Amino acid sequence: MTGPARSYLVRVLAASAVAAVVLTGCGSASIADCPRAIRADLSGVVPDDGSLPFRFPLDDIETHPREAAFCEPSRPFPPDKFHAAEDYHRPAGTPVYAMADGEISFSGPMGGYGWLIIVDHPKMNLYSLYGHLSPSRWRMDPGPVAKGDLIAYLGDGWENGGSHDHPLIPHLHFGVRAGQRSDYPSKGEWRWMAGWIRPCPRDLGWLQPSAVIAEQHIPEGRFANPPAGFLEIWWTDLLIVGAARWPDHLPVVCVYDQTIHGSRHKRLPNALDLPIGLERRGSSLWTICCDGRTMSV
């Protein structure tokens, strides 16, 4: 190992050690603190009623026993993540519609989502997220959208975030979150694209989609960031990120499960398949982000 490389590795290890010792925030929620939400009864609002602010993004309200519910704990036991949305199993090619008037702020390929669309709904004080869409079929580009507009189709198992070898069951991952992207101190991508997260989704402003639609409830204003919990540091991730960055930049790292913010982002493969945000801020050596806060060590 060369001198600069050794020096760099020492910095990585030292900074991650300091971070692990110093920081106390951002922990996993327990099942008791984050109960799984039974899907709300949508029969009163489907088919779409033009007088209501929201509509269900699919043409029918069929449910499937294996669909992941809101705040569904991940497996295997014990769970370490919670589902920040509701899944709806439907055949590939099923039309998907905007739940309310708004603006498509993102429409593009996105990792495990296949094709992802995010719609801001400023008048409703929330945004909606539609994952596992089809990259190969027609889909709407960013821009204005009206409630009920067709925005995309569900993807086949090999293109919706799955692959030919490991196809994913065609389904819609439907998330609804209070606030707008501009509400957050840094407009980082992973922060508003979360699917399975360690904190309880409710604590981060995610709402139960079926309940929002069934109740036609418009949240009151922006969502306040919660206080930081316990920050978990993945040593291997830190090292992977650090190694990937060397020697072009100082290793300034954001590590947190899908609550990453900052001006620069990159997803790196690692054992836990966690998105890792990278960020360089002035002369800071390390920046560790935690539920919207930035902590430098």
Ligand SMILES: [Zn+2]
């Ligand atoms: Zn999902």
